[in-house]
Amino acid sequence: MNNPLFKKNIISIADLSRNELELILNVAKSLKETPQPALLKNKVIASCFFESSTRTRLSFETAVLRLGGNVIGFDDANNTSLFKKGETLVDSVKVIGAYADAFFIRHPQEGAARLTAECVDIPVINAGDGTNQHPTQTVLDLFSIFETQQTLENLNIAFVGDLKYSRTVHSLVQAISLFSCNLFFISANTLAMPDYILEALDKKNISYSMHKSIEEIIDSLDIIYITRVQKERLHETEYQHIKSVFVLKKSMLSNVRENLRILHPLPRIDEIESDIDSTPYAYYFQQAKNAIYARQAVLALLLTNKFTKGDEE
Amino acid sequence: MTHKNLQVEAIEQGSVIDHISPQQGIKILKFFQFNNKNEKITIGLNLPTNNGESKDLIKIENLFISNTQANQLALFTPNATINQIKNFKVVHKYKVKLPTSFIGMLSCPNSNCICRHENVKTTFYIQKNTTLKLKCHYCEKSFDRTFFNELY
Numbered sequence: 001m002n003n004p005l006f007k008k009n010i011i012s013i014a015d016l017s018r019n020e021l022e023l024i025l026n027v028a029k030s031l032k033e034t035p036q037p038a039l040l041k042n043k044v045i046a047s048c049f050f051e052s053s054t055r056t057r058l059s060f061e062t063a064v065l066r067l068g069g070n071v072i073g074f075d076d077a078n079n080t081s082l083f084k085k086g087e088t089l090v091d092s093v094k095v096i097g098a099y100a101d102a103f104f105i106r107h108p109q110e111g112a113a114r115l116t117a118e119c120v121d122i123p124v125i126n127a128g129d130g131t132n133q134h135p136t137q138t139v140l141d142l143f144s145i146f147e148t149q150q151t152l153e154n155l156n157i158a159f160v161g162d163l164k165y166s167r168t169v170h171s172l173v174q175a176i177s178l179f180s181c182n183l184f185f186i187s188a189n190t191l192a193m194p195d196y197i198l199e200a201l202d203k204k205n206i207s208y209s210m211h212k213s214i215e216e217i218i219d220s221l222d223i224i225y226i227t228r229v230q231k232e233r234l235h236e237t238e239y240q241h242i243k244s245v246f247v248l249k250k251s252m253l254s255n256v257r258e259n260l261r262i263l264h265p266l267p268r269i270d271e272i273e274s275d276i277d278s279t280p281y282a283y284y285f286q287q288a289k290n291a292i293y294a295r296q297a298v299l300a301l302l303l304t305n306k307f308t309k310g311d312e313e
Numbered sequence: 314m315t316h317k318n319l320q321v322e323a324i325e326q327g328s329v330i331d332h333i334s335p336q337q338g339i340k341i342l343k344f345f346q347f348n349n350k351n352e353k354i355t356i357g358l359n360l361p362t363n364n365g366e367s368k369d370l371i372k373i374e375n376l377f378i379s380n381t382q383a384n385q386l387a388l389f390t391p392n393a394t395i396n397q398i399k400n401f402k403v404v405h406k407y408k409v410k411l412p413t414s415f416i417g418m419l420s421c422p423n424s425n426c427i428c429r430h431e432n433v434k435t436t437f438y439i440q441k442n443t444t445l446k447l448k449c450h451y452c453e454k455s456f457d458r459t460f461f462n463e464l465y
Contacts, residue, residue, distance in 0.1 A: 012453060089431055111427035111451025130425055132453055196455060199442055 003308050005301040009117040009124045013135045013171045018178040021142060027307045028143045028290070028297035031067075039300055040069030046100035047073030048093070049127070050082070050107040055266065056127050056134075059291035060104050067296055072100060090119050097122050102303055105129075123302035125295075131167055137265060138171040140294035144287040145176075145223055148261040152176070156220055158184040158211075161227035161246050161271060163193040168265045169227055170197060177201055183208040184217050188242045191229065214248060219255045224248065224262045228269050248272045253281055263287050327352070327374040329396040330386065335359055337389045338369030344389070344463060345382060352376055385418060387411040388464060414438045415447070422460040426452035 004020055016024075045064045049057050052075060061071050073096075074080055081087040089112060097103060097120030104125040105113050113126035113133070128134040146152055157176065159169050163185055173183065173193075177200065185193045185208060192210070201208055211217055218224070226248055231239050248262065250273055264272060264284040276282050301307055333341065338358050342348050350373075357370040369390075378386070378395050386393055387409040397405040417434040428435045428451045436450035446455040458464050 014453070089427070090433075107427070109425050109427045109430060110423060110454070111449070114451050115427050115431060115433060129427075130452070 003301055003305050005298075006305045007123055008302060009113075009126075010135050010298055010302070011114045011117055011124065011126045012133045013138045013175050016135070016175075021139070021175060021178065023307070024139055024294070024297045024301060025143050025146050027300055028139070028293040029147070030307075031296045031300065032290075032293040036067060036300070038068040039306075040064060040067040040303060043069040043101045043303055044099065045069050045071050045073075045299070046096050046103045047071050047075075048096060048103065048105045049073070049075045050077040050080070050089075050105070050112070051128070052076055053106050053128065055288065055291065056106060056137075059288075060125075060127060060136075060295050063292050063295035063299060066292065067299060069101075069299070089115065093119050096120075102299065125298060125302070131165075133171060134167055135171065136291070136295050136298055137168050138175050139298065140287065140291045141168065141172050141225070141263060141265070142175055143294045143297075144261075144263055144283060144290050147290070148283055149222055149259060152179040153181070155179075155181045155222040156184065156217075157181050157223040157225065158186055158214070158217060158221050159193075159225050159227075160186045160214055160248070162191045162229045162233070163187040163227075164191045165230060165233055166227045166265075169225070170194075172225065173197055174200070177204050177206045181206070184211055184221070185209070186211045186214055186217075186246065188238075188245065190234065190238065191242065214246070215252055218252055218260075219257070221260055222257060224260065226262065226264050226271055228264075228267065228271060243270070246271060248276060250275045250279065253279060256281065323401045324353075324355075324372055324374045324398055325401055326399045327372065327376050328378045329398060330371045330373075330378070331368070331394045331396060332362075332390070333369035333371065333393050334390040335367045335369055338371055340464070341369075341371065341386065341389050345385075347371070347373055347376070350376065383407070383409050384412040385415065388415070388458060411439055411441075411445075414450075419447070419461050419463050421449045421452060421454075422456050422462075423449065423452045423454050426454070428452075 047061055057075055064071050077083045082092045093116045102123045104127045105116050106127040107129050110130035110132040113124060113129045117124040126133055126135055149155055163169055229242050260281050261283040262281050266288055338356055347354060353374040355372040359367045360370055362368050377397055383395055393409045395407055396403045415437045419435060419437055421428050421435055426449060437447040440446040440448050440455055446457055448455040
């Protein structure tokens with residue numbers, strides 16, 4: 001069976017099937033265990049950040065370099081013709097697309113990555129388009145769940161914090177709904193999961209429930225995915241209240257399952273107390289490191305036909 | 314009798330869009346720019362129906378509604394019927410049907426969508442759950458029809 005992602009684009013998590021996600025995770029595992037420093041030898045990857053980003057850009061570029069590829073690009077739209085001379089995005093990406101073998105793009109406007117993919121003949125990876133999608137973040141989150149639990153089936157997964165505005169939460173819920181897990185949503189009413197996500201879960205018969213505190217369910221969980229409450233979204237008084245209620249404390253972990261792991265897309269503010277960092281349950285820094293392997297897997301699959309389903313090793 | 318004649322007055326050839334939801338007749342005229350043509354147009358608003366409800370109706374002489382236009386009409390009025398008239402006779406009668414997508418017809422209500430900033434044709438996909446929504450191909454956001462300036 002051929003690699004179904006060869007020469008394709010990664011724009012939205014909704015475009016990926018369960019089989020394709022599993023293939024990416026297996027390749028990520030393989031590349032983590034057995035590095036392939038020459039896999040992208042002589043390949044040039046364009047890293048186009050029309051909006052600044054630290055972790056995403058550095059992990060993408062590290063992923064390319066550790067596979068033996070080369071990176072061209074920019075980390076700030078202010079230095080581009082698009083910004084300085086008023087060139088359209090379409091013209092800019094057509095030119096860059098003629099220089100490189102693949103393209104990853106971050107852009108402040110939603111849909112920019114999909115439009116880019118329609119304008120160039122090389123694979124495009126969405127590294128974040130406004131408030132819309134950031135599919136490789138979801139892939140690395142899934143990989144971290146898979147790595148810590150050895151499965152993506154029948155897990156009890158809690159999402160805590162900002163469930164209304166968090167792009168990473170929405171995409172991860174969308175992806176995990178391809179597997180049979182039980183989902184628990186813990187947030188303030190003002191930051192609750194949007195109805196359209198719940199409707200999609202209902203359609204797929206995914207089990208979920210809403211809770212007001214982490215303690216209600218923490219002892220039955222396999223994964224806690226906690227996010228930062230975004231201060232700019234709330235009134236100051238409300239922010240202070242919510243911030244103090246949805247905090248994960250070490251004292252809450254006394255009766256949890258041994259396999260529980262805590263994930264966070266980072267940056268964290270104070271929603272996870274720092275003394276949890278040294279417990280075996282904390283996995284957020286390993287999760288951040290998994291960004292390299294998840295993005296390596298995506299690059300490897302889009303640019304080489306080496307990996308196929310069931311033949312990832 | 315006079316009232317009835319006004320509603321059913323025959324045209325020699327052209328199209329009759331019947332069973333338009335109330336309040337939609339003027340919007341349809343405006344959206345499809347039927348009023349910019351030189352053909353004779355008759356429009357009826359809030360006409361009584363047999364089941365005691367009301368409807369709008371548009372009759373346009375010498376103009377045949379295309380399939381694309383008929384599908385687009387479904388966004389305004391899902392139960393409308395189109396009658397094609399030739400020699401004062403209905404030669405073809407059909408109900409409008411909601412297509413799976415609309416291309417190049419609507420602009421995205423999301424001001425931060427890339428299609429509002431680049432010269433690209435928009436595409437919206439129809440989503441039918443409890444209410445009808447349109448999902449933008451680019452920003453992937455779904456909108457109720459009332460969000461679209463063109464339809465309001």
